[in-house]
Amino acid sequence: MITIAAVGDLILDEPDPASFLAPSAPLLRDADVTIGQVEVPHSTSTVQVSTDVPAPPADPAALGALADAGFDVVTLAGNHIFDAGEAGVIDTAAHARAAGLVPTGAGADLAEARAPAVVERGGLRIGVLSYNCVGPRESWATSRKAGCAYLHVLTHYELDHASPGGPPRVYTFADPDGLEAMAEDVARLRAEADVVLVGLHKGVGHTPAAVAMYEGPVARAAIDAGADAVFGHHAHIMRGVEVHRGKPIFHGLGNFVTVTRALTPTGGDNAERAAWAAKRTALYGFAPDPDMPYYPFHPESRNTVVATCRFDRDGLVEAGLVPCRIDDAGRPVPLAADSPDGRGVLDYVERITAAARLNGTFTRRDDDVVITATRRTAERTS
Numbered sequence: 360m361i362t363i364a365a366v367g368d369l370i371l372d373e374p375d376p377a378s379f380l381a382p383s384a385p386l387l388r389d390a391d392v393t394i395g396q397v398e399v400p401h402s403t404s405t406v407q408v409s410t411d412v413p414a415p416p417a418d419p420a421a422l423g424a425l426a427d428a429g430f431d432v433v434t435l436a437g438n439h440i441f442d443a444g445e446a447g448v449i450d451t452a453a454h455a456r457a458a459g460l461v462p463t464g465a466g467a468d469l470a471e472a473r474a475p476a477v478v479e480r481g482g483l484r485i486g487v488l489s490y491n492c493v494g495p496r497e498s499w500a501t502s503r504k505a506g507c508a509y510l511h512v513l514t515h516y517e518l519d520h521a522s523p524g525g526p527p528r529v530y531t532f533a534d535p536d537g538l539e540a541m542a543e544d545v546a547r548l549r550a551e552a553d554v555v556l557v558g559l560h561k562g563v564g565h566t567p568a569a570v571a572m573y574e575g576p577v578a579r580a581a582i583d584a585g586a587d588a589v590f591g592h593h594a595h596i597m598r599g600v601e602v603h604r605g606k607p608i609f610h611g612l613g614n615f616v617t618v619t620r621a622l623t624p625t626g627g628d629n630a631e632r633a634a635w636a637a638k639r640t641a642l643y644g645f646a647p648d649p650d651m652p653y654y655p656f657h658p659e660s661r662n663t664v665v666a667t668c669r670f671d672r673d674g675l676v677e678a679g680l681v682p683c684r685i686d687d688a689g690r691p692v693p694l695a696a697d698s699p700d701g702r703g704v705l706d707y708v709e710r711i712t713a714a715a716r717l718n719g720t721f722t723r724r725d726d727d728v729v730i731t732a733t734r735r736t737a738e739r740t741s
Contacts, residue, residue, distance in 0.1 A: 360676065361481045363556065364390035365666045366691075367592040367612030368398045369433075370414070371421035372619035373653050373689070379616045380428035382692040386665060386681060387429030391480040394432045394487060395425065395615060396558060396592045397462075399439050400447030401454050407442065408497060412635045414439040414621055416447055419454040426458045432476045434489035434558035436464030436507040437593065441498035445505035464489025464558065465507040469500040472508040473540075475548050483670060486552035488544055488586075492533070492561040492577065493593055510537045510559075512573050531573040538577065542584035549585030554670050557581040562594035562611050565643040565657050568714040570598055570610050578608045587675050588668050596660040599712030600680075600719030602732035607678035610717070613663045614656060618689045622655040623647065654689045661685040662707045665693065667727065678730045680708070680721075696723045 364387060371379070380387075387393045399414040401422050407413045425433065433455050440448055448465050455462040463476035475486040491498060491509045500506030511534040516527040541557075548555050559578060563569050578589045582603045589608045591598060598611025622635060640646055647655040664680040682704035683691040694701035705721060705728060712719045722729045 360669055360671050361391040361483055361485075362389070363392050363394065363485065363554070363588075363668045363670065365394040365556070365590045365609070365612065365668075366615035367396060367663065368595060368614050368617050369395045369425065370398045370417065370617040370619045371424060372399065372415065372417045372621065376418075376421040376424040376616070377427060379618055379688070379690050380424060382686075382690050383615075383665070383683065384428040386693045390429065390667070392431045392478055392485050393429045394434065394556065394558070394590065395430050396437065396560065397422075397433045397435055397451065397455070398437055398617070399619075400443040400451045402443050402447040402450035404443040404446040404450060406444040406446060408444045409439070409442040409495070411495065412622065412631050413442040414619070416443045419450065422454050422458040422460060426460055430460060431478055432461045432463065432487050434464045434487065435462050436472065436489040436491040436509065436558070437560040438491060438493050438495060438498060440465050440491075440507050441505075448505040448507070463487050464491070465505075466500065467505045469502055469506075469508070472500040472506060473544055475544075475552075477552060483553040483672070484551070485554040485556065486548040487556045487558065488548060489558040490541060490560065492559055492573070510534070510541055510577065529572070531571050533573050533577050538580055541577075542580055545581055545584035545586050553672070555586045556668075557586045557589045559589060559591050560593040561591050562598060564594050565596060565639070565645070566594065567596060567657070567659050568599065568711040570715040570717070574610060575601065578610065579603045582606045582608065587670070588678065590666060596657050597662055597664070597708065597711060599708065599715045599717040600730055601717040602719055602730065605732075606675060607666070607668065607719075607730055609666045610715070612666060614660050614685065615663060615691050616689070617656065618653045619655070620653055623652045651687065651689065654685070659707070662704045663691055664704070664708065679727050680730065681727045682708075695726055696728050697725055
């Protein structure tokens with residue numbers, strides 16, 4: 360039996376990154392394979408490519424702190440991986456390998472970006488794939504350009520009531536060719552690995568509970584093609600859990616260690632960051648805690664989890680999660696499932712799962728939680 364652990368976004372952009380991982384490191388090291396989403400480039404490049412508020416590159420040495428804390432595989436496909444240009448992408452993958460991590464999801468060209476990370480534990484081959492569903496286009500790898508593996512998601516706005524200028528209904532769906540390419544990658548890996556896991560950088564940022572229209576079909580397509588579990592990230596706030604054909608879909612693992620001042624306005628600020636701060640409040644209805652300038656995220660995002668999946672030679676045995684709470688220092692702290700704080704996090708996960716009409720259900724044990732599906736939906740998707 361092996362245990363896979365997975366967490367959401369990782370931004371290690373403060374001094375002493377190991378200190379932010381210290382409370383969770385024993386749990387992460389205890390897993391046979393631990394996976395995390397590296398959100399920003401780790402490079403000394405000073406190039407800024409993004410047309411959005413760019414994420415400054417983090418210290419390449421911070422990747423060593425991830426390895427020391429127990430991480431084995433890092434997924435790189437995301438909206439900020441190209442913020443420092445091609446050099447930033449190539450540097451991040453190279454520094455990850457130098458630290459003893461196995462990267463996937465970004466590379467010197469599209470073939471490298473789509474190549475899986477493969478590790479072996481307990482006689483089982485574990486393969487991991489990583490895709491960015493949220494853009495921007497400049498982050499996408501091509502046959503001649505560094506970048507990330509991607510899935511193009513299309514958005515359509517429809518005014519379905521008699522009120523010109525009123526709020527539209529939003530329809531989102533994956534480009535069929537891209538969805539087919541992802542499914543082919545998964546099926547190919549399925550033929551070579553005992554365990555297949557897919558990371559999807561997806562979702563609507565900073566918005567509690569919401570799961571966009573495209574997210575379920577894309578995640579379920581990965582399962583249908585042969586994935587054993589899907590791990591979502593990007594929204595910087597948790598999403599609920601779905602079970603499809605007996606396999607878990609963690610629609611959004613939220614933040615894990617995400618310490619950065621890149622989105623925190625300061626005196627004499629640049630115009631883009633100041634504009635983002637104003638837009639953040641207007642769009643998402645929150646202002647970050649002024650006492651945590653290194654944590655510019657939604658208050659609810661301090662609820663987070665470590666997702667767990669246990670496998671034997673016959674496949675998935677059990678999926679679950681360990682509740683965590685991000686403390687005032689920006690550190691995710693694992694909690695016993697039956698503790699008051701642990702119950703608070705799990706109550707939150709149950710609420711957002713129900714709010715998104717997902718079928719995940721949760722059975723609490725002393726230290727963790729087992730995930731199953733509601734009976735009616737489990738029968739329909741088996």
